[in-house]
Amino acid sequence: MISPLRPAPPLLLLLPAMALVPVLVALPFLVHGGGWDLIAQFLLAALHPSLDPLVLGSALSGLGVTVAIALLGWALSLALGLGAGLLSSRTLWATAWGLRWPAELIRRLLALPRSIHELLWGLLLLQLLGLQPAVAVLAIALPFGALVARVVADQLDALPGARLEALRAAGAPAGPALLTALGPALLPGVISYGGYRLECALRSATLLGVFGLGGLGTDLRLTLQSLQFNELWSGLWLLLATMLVLEGLVRLLRRRWCLPNRFGAGASGVGRRGREIAFLILLLLPLLLLQARAIGVDPMVLLHWNPLPNWGTSLRPAEVLALPWASLVGQTLGLTLLAAALAVGLAPLLLLLVAPWPWGRVLLQLVWALGRLWPPPLTALLLLFALKPGLVTAALALGFHNLGILGRLLLEAAEAAPEGAEQALAVAGTGPRLALLHGRYSALARSYLAYGAYRSDVILRETVVVGLVGAAGLGTALLEALSSFAWDQLLALMAVYALLTLVGEDLSDRARRRLLRCP
Template identity: 60%
Template sequence: MQAKFAPVFGLLLPALVFLPLLAFLPFEIHGGGWGLIANFFGAALRPSLTPSLLASACSGIAITLAVALWSWLLSLVIGIGAGLLSAPTVSEAFWGCRWPADLLRRLLALPRSLHELLWGLILLQGLGLQPVVAVVAIAIPYGALVARVVSDQLESLPQAPFQALRVAGAPSPAALLTGLGPSLLPGVLSYGGYRLECALRSATLLGVFGLGGVGADLRLSLQSLQFHEAWTSLWALALVMFLLEQGIALLRRRWWQPGAVVGQRGRELLLLFVVLLLLLFPAAQLLDLQWQVLLGPWHWPMDQQIFQWQAWWLPWPQLVSSTLLLTVIAALAAFAAAPLLLLLFSPWALMQPLLRGLGLIARLLPPPLTALLLLFVLKPGLLPAALALAFHNAGILGRLFLEGLEAQDPRPEQALLAAGVSSRKALLMARFNGLAAGYLAYGAYRADVILRETVVVGLVGAGGLGGVLLEALSSFAWADVLPVL
């Protein structure tokens, strides 16, 4: 019995991080901004509906969607190609050895280790303010992430069909496509849909830092305290995110449910692919994409100051420890938020609408904007940065957790309730226990994402490597950028 409960304890132990957060919170609060916080959330009920602002919000949403669409499709092309080439199975089939795939896998770790915001700021220095910068900045790390997932999924598939075709004399490309392609497709499509949601959030985030779209409108509205205007853009973005999530969920249920017609699924998939390709043309015209700038002269600073050795003498222990502390606090709080709320406010089925609404708001607000709101009531430092990252990622993890609970078999919980067990214990022993292992694995992956996201909250004085990097990039201090990277 003890071994059975161990995964459940793994879900609940991270909630201990809220104890030190609650202990330090009273010392970090200052008394001037509660009215602004109330005005911000009160403005959600009364967004501005002036025609000019609505037109501006629609224009910003269209630009953000265009950036997300182009960067998403480009990342899939890069990721699927690089994922196949970095799979040892493919490498052995084509070249008879594994080392090319192993080398490529290690090289792909470099682009995905940098947040898309960093890629955007770096490309911005070299290419100037170009729409193609936002597209490429998202496509590079996302392509590397997709490549890792494709490679891992390809290696986890049963290899017997592929090996049988190879023994029968089939060429390597045909054997891969026939033997492994059908089994690989569901995972690629499911993960590809998730990356589209991520691309929309990343495009909004890059807009916050000056690369256009709805994110730029949001930051200007918040900085000028025009909360009614900010909520006009936020509600428009929320509608787009909701429709996107529901559309992806509908396609996933329709295509991968038991008994789905393979031929019909293939025709619908081909139709969707054609529609997406057709949407690329108006999206490119809207953004005025000029791909030739990638081949033109890059304006890098070529003076000798870039090689100053004194720039490498930074307080590395303090910077690294601050970054890791921020990551651990935010990751634990984000991981534990949904399970803790469901246990405190049971029955969980009645809490679902509220949690889904909170999760949508959490995913809607980029961490920098949440951090700016927290500065109305908290002192600059690590705490507002950690809370902003935790809030945003709790929305993402909470959605996954609720979907996992709904997918659990309800009969064990019903049997425990019929036996007189309380609703909280039944939820913990039946549904939480069955979900724990998968949720723990995804939480570990999300911690890696939060580590990269620490750079986006450097503007609130959180310290760490992200703050140094943002300051160096904004002041063109390339001698300080290189050692941090």
């Protein structure tokens, strides 16, 4: 079926970049330029990070806490996710008990923890458990666990059933049959996804710190707010080094173990070196225990719940209804779409622009790494030095962060794609940009955009973190409700957030399936 209105793949890839037009139009009205001095100071300080042993020591210990929170939260989320994933697998229920509906039910229930951003989990758990390191770990583990569960269940149910049926027909009991038929096929995808989640966990742990839940993020925010840029950069460079080492390691292991990459469009490898993988997992356990001890995570705190204060007196339905819901939701959606379009559209555009210059790409990679690294609220605070508060400023901060993530994935996928077409075009005399666009990117367009659709869904959840900038929809209202201890408003806002995310998830799923199904 060929529709005359369907854009060609290369064009499709660049379409989201159209979002730049309204931003560029709005920008002159947004710039106030009052703080250019500060921005210049901030950039210059990158070259002169503070080397004071006290500052470095504090940054290092902060980094230790952040890494420990990330690792513990990640490990716990994998454990929770695997368990919940198996429980929400239709194949598993059907094979073991001949039922399907419990899987559907568990799947629906798991959508709830997933729809709430880890920051909100953190702030809520803080109210219930007090100032505990376990709060940050749980805040990462709960939503991440639900995400992992979904991926595990989806992959499990998508596996071809022939082997399982053969084993069952031959009389194998349900348990061993499932393990033998599906286990080995499931593992590569799950381990690869697990590696990606670890990178996410490091970013989340940093972000939680920005909101006072411990670790380096706290130092980053305090040094930015007191304008001590040299000290800020000591922490940022350390964090960058950690992040790049982690990403490099994950990529190395993924290649070594022949696991599929994140785009998931290509054929997935079978996975190799099972013994090495098992050894590494065994090695991880004592390390996790040590880290839990080091940052003082105490599972017993889960038994001490503090009730929410003046819960009864703070219920005022009239005030909850009086919140400007329409504009809050509208702003949140606008913010999501703008940030997503900027991130999705800019990554290929920028890569094309710098295509003729090899150093251009290196520079771009560095800027993207910084984008991934900087928690969006910090970028937003920095942008306020030169831009007025509001939706576009918030979208720029969110867009920059996600551009860093999308750009890297696009670059990795492009490097793994076959070179033939691009070389053929280049040899035939096509310019480097066009050769790259038509030779490489057009083949990736659909899977890239499909990932972009998934990312928009993540961005919707993330809008809460740039609430600091003001006038940024539900996120701003949420932070204000939290500082007023207005539980009814807080819960109503979270419910609306959850609802939006669930609808968004559904829409982005449909978009992704369509993009991947089309030729």
